[in-house]
Amino acid sequence: MPAHLNSPLTLPCGAVLKNRIAKGAMTEGLANPLNQATEEHVTLYRRWAKGGCGMLLTGNVQVDRRHLERPGNVAIDGNDGLAALAAYAAAGRENNTHIWMQINHPGRQAGVTAEGLAGPSAGTYGDAPVRALDGAEVEDLVRRFVHVARTAQQTGFTGVQVHSAHGYLMSQFLSPLTNHRTDAWGGSLENRARLLVDVTRAIRAAVGAEFPVSVKLNSSDFQKGGLTEDESCEVVRWLCDAGMDLLEISGGNYESQVMVGRDQSGELISRTKKASTIAREAYFLEFAAKLRPQVTVPLMVTGGFRTLSAMEAALASGEVDVIGLARPLCIDADLPNQLLAGTIARLPSPEEETTVDTGSSIAYYFNQVRKLAAGEDADRDIDWAEQLQRHSDFDGAAEVRYRAALSEAATA
Numbered sequence: 001m002p003a004h005l006n007s008p009l010t011l012p013c014g015a016v017l018k019n020r021i022a023k024g025a026m027t028e029g030l031a032n033p034l035n036q037a038t039e040e041h042v043t044l045y046r047r048w049a050k051g052g053c054g055m056l057l058t059g060n061v062q063v064d065r066r067h068l069e070r071p072g073n074v075a076i077d078g079n080d081g082l083a084a085l086a087a088y089a090a091a092g093r094e095n096n097t098h099i100w101m102q103i104n105h106p107g108r109q110a111g112v113t114a115e116g117l118a119g120p121s122a123g124t125y126g127d128a129p130v131r132a133l134d135g136a137e138v139e140d141l142v143r144r145f146v147h148v149a150r151t152a153q154q155t156g157f158t159g160v161q162v163h164s165a166h167g168y169l170m171s172q173f174l175s176p177l178t179n180h181r182t183d184a185w186g187g188s189l190e191n192r193a194r195l196l197v198d199v200t201r202a203i204r205a206a207v208g209a210e211f212p213v214s215v216k217l218n219s220s221d222f223q224k225g226g227l228t229e230d231e232s233c234e235v236v237r238w239l240c241d242a243g244m245d246l247l248e249i250s251g252g253n254y255e256s257q258v259m260v261g262r263d264q265s266g267e268l269i270s271r272t273k274k275a276s277t278i279a280r281e282a283y284f285l286e287f288a289a290k291l292r293p294q295v296t297v298p299l300m301v302t303g304g305f306r307t308l309s310a311m312e313a314a315l316a317s318g319e320v321d322v323i324g325l326a327r328p329l330c331i332d333a334d335l336p337n338q339l340l341a342g343t344i345a346r347l348p349s350p351e352e353e354t355t356v357d358t359g360s361s362i363a364y365y366f367n368q369v370r371k372l373a374a375g376e377d378a379d380r381d382i383d384w385a386e387q388l389q390r391h392s393d394f395d396g397a398a399e400v401r402y403r404a405a406l407s408e409a410a411t412a
């Protein structure tokens with residue numbers, strides 16, 4: 001029988017998701033200056049858990065406090081802040097919901113660092129110099145990812161996801177554009193995938209056979225000379241052997257933002273693509289269809305789903321097992337309940353109704369996450385220009401607090 005949104009899903013590890021809607025990871029920026037979770041995470045994830053998703057992915061949590069995607073990230077590189085993490089996880093588990101922690105290192109794409117950018121290979125990112133991680137640091141990354149996964153499990157998160165999409169460190173290792181190493185982590189696809197596969201295998205060994213372990217992977221880099229779809233398929237087969245339970249498919253990076261529906265020039269894909277693609281809505285369905293016959297692991301596709309009919313069609317086709325939703329859930333946390341009840345046919349997508357640049361539209365969602373976390377409603381009447389300013393003021397102030405906390409720790 002074809003799956004529908006209300007169908008439960010049993011993962012290879014035995015865990016059951018109560019339905020097929022999952023909230024995609026969205027960085028919250030809500031941590032305190034020590035990069036620990038706060039009461040705002042609790043309020044936010046309680047609202048999302050009550051909203052009806054079968055599974056919630058957290059925003060990306062960093063494995064090294066010196067390298068952040070943005071200043072308000074949660075980072076776990078010691079053993080502090082555990083009570084706050086436990087409260088966060090408990091809120092996300094309400095309503096029989098799964099809450100999986102997304103684990104990340106931003107590499108050369110870090111938004112803020114204590115000591116400059118680092119990645120697989122030396123070079124520049126924009127105007128900033130990037131140094132190459134040495135072999136001992138790469139090996140230490142496996143330990144760091146495992147430490148965060150075990151901490152997630154011990155504090156009550158019900159699964160983990162390794163972030164290997166969107167141009168962060170794991171995808172930098174995978175891509176020939178950013179990985180020019182000549183040691184065991186560079187060159188052949190097997191070498192470029194070694195870190196991700198080793199991390200996945202080591203996490204599986206650390207958390208046991210019954211705990212969900214997921215990976216978010218780009219279908220390709222959408223850049224000439226980058227990771228190809230065929231290479232991604234091969235990596236997925238290795239990840240299955242390493243014990244992965246669910247693959248989330250995405251794409252792009254900061255330079256090519258296909259994950260939020262923009263082409264290379266920043267134009268909305270929905271305005272430039274052919275009609276058949278637009279009808280299916282989701283950006284990465286073709287890759288799911290290509291992968292499906294090759295692997296048995298459940299597939300989640302995130303990016304672009306906005307109508308109940310397209311979600312049901314994707315599930316009915318058998319090509320996708322879980323529908324990932326991100327931006328609409330910043331506007332209204334209750335939308336999954338309404339989709340599951342069939343009382344809403346289309347999700348809000350305000351940037352489709354106007355002309356707005358990528359930065360301002362993403363800033364709007366960042367700001368709405370904070371409003372939900374404060375117990376408020378999202379802005380429905382949007383001043384796009386003000387959104388960007390509000391977001392950069394917030395992150396600017398958070399960066400000052402982060403740097404002050406770092407220097408206090410250094411002088412203590």
Ligand SMILES: Cc1cc2nc3c(=O)[nH]c(=O)nc-3n(C[C@H](O)[C@H](O)[C@H](O)COP(=O)(O)O)c2cc1C
Nearest residue numbers: 024025026027059060259303304325326327365366
């Ligand atoms: C505000 C915001 C923050 C995001 N943060 C993350 C993140 O931390 N990790 C991640 O994998 N993707 C992140 N994404 C990408 C989303 O998970 C998702 O892939 C993308 O928004 C497309 O899904 P949608 O069309 O349903 O919004 C973020 C997107 C937005 C809009």
